[in-house]
Amino acid sequence: VDIAVSLQMGRARIVFVNKFVTSVVNFLDNFSIAKAKLDEAGQAMKEASKDVAKNLQEKAPRVKLDIMVKAPLVVVPQNSRSRDVIMVNLGDIAVNNTYEKGSVQSKKSSSDVWVAENMTVQ
Numbered sequence: 001v002d003i004a005v006s007l008q009m010g011r012a013r014i015v016f017v018n019k020f021v022t023s024v025v026n027f028l029d030n031f032s033i034a035k036a037k038l039d040e041a042g043q044a045m046k047e048a049s050k051d052v053a054k055n056l057q058e059k060a061p062r063v064k065l066d067i068m069v070k071a072p073l074v075v076v077p078q079n080s081r082s083r084d085v086i087m088v089n090l091g092d093i094a095v096n097n098t099y100e101k102g103s104v105q106s107k108k109s110s111s112d113v114w115v116a117e118n119m120t121v122q
Helices: 018-029 032-048 050-059
Strands: 003-009 013-015 063-069 073-077 085-089 093-105 111-121
Parallel strands (some): 013 073
Antiparallel strands (some): 063 093, 093 111
């Protein structure tokens, strides 16, 4: 493990306002035209990046997570000016992970090393 992140947070109140979310989604839709062009460029980059991805996976930093969020409360109003709301209590949320490292003997003289991450969200 290269980096350890530990977070404990009390109750968070999140107000979900549909008008705001709709405006963000509409703004992001403007980029859908550019997405087609990016998809074309992405195909070309896919072949070129296979070796880079393998090297990056072997050298990527391992981040240990220990996160606990106490009962976030999501508030969804009927509209942006309404006092009528639906409240959703998500309960306690915990995120933890571990890493397992191993190797597989290949037909070549060297062995391939693998790292598996096991993440638990409760």
